[in-house]
Amino acid sequence: MKKFNQVMKQLTQPPIFTTKEVGEPFICKCGEEVRNVEFVQPKGPLTGKIISAYQGCKCEDIQLAKDILQEREAKIEKVFQGFDSHSLINPQLKQATFENYQPTNQQLVQAKKDAMRYVEIFDRNEPRGIVITGPYGTGKSHISVSICKGLM
Numbered sequence: 001m002k003k004f005n006q007v008m009k010q011l012t013q014p015p016i017f018t019t020k021e022v023g024e025p026f027i028c029k030c031g032e033e034v035r036n037v038e039f040v041q042p043k044g045p046l047t048g049k050i051i052s053a054y055q056g057c058k059c060e061d062i063q064l065a066k067d068i069l070q071e072r073e074a075k076i077e078k079v080f081q082g083f084d085s086h087s088l089i090n091p092q093l094k095q096a097t098f099e100n101y102q103p104t105n106q107q108l109v110q111a112k113k114d115a116m117r118y119v120e121i122f123d124r125n126e127p128r129g130i131v132i133t134g135p136y137g138t139g140k141s142h143i144s145v146s147i148c149k150g151l152m
């Protein structure tokens with residue numbers, strides 16, 4: 001049986017593997033030299049498998065990040081489209097956002113700030129409500145829709 005220290009040493013050491021260059025290096029459109037390398041996967045479910053990868057520039061990583069962001073934006077757009085087509089609120093209110101809410105006095109300027117702050121600090125794991133009161137025509141519904149969109 002291995003001693004605890006030996007096991008810990010093995011677990012904390014970085015995986016040792018050597019890479020083998022495949023083919024000729026080339027210059028990416030970003031100007032960096034890129035090499036195609038292969039290595040044997042030292043750990044994990046793919047242990048022993050030969051992995052091929054490009055080294056030298058971040059273009060592939062950047063593209064991957066862009067794809068993920070684009071996918072996320074598409075999902076958000078879908079949620080907004082669902083809101084627009086299934087919501088029972090009147091068409092004018094569907095356009096409501098914080099950006100197009102125009103407070104007519106200092107109290108409403110503060111109400112807008114408070115509502116925006118509510119969205120900013122809202123925690124999905126510990127959701128808390130908000131109460132909006134005020135006279136007719138001051139924008140309670142507008143602010144409510146803005147909050148709703150801010151939380152989507």
Ligand SMILES: [Zn+2]
Nearest residue numbers: 028030057059
């Ligand atoms: Zn590149």
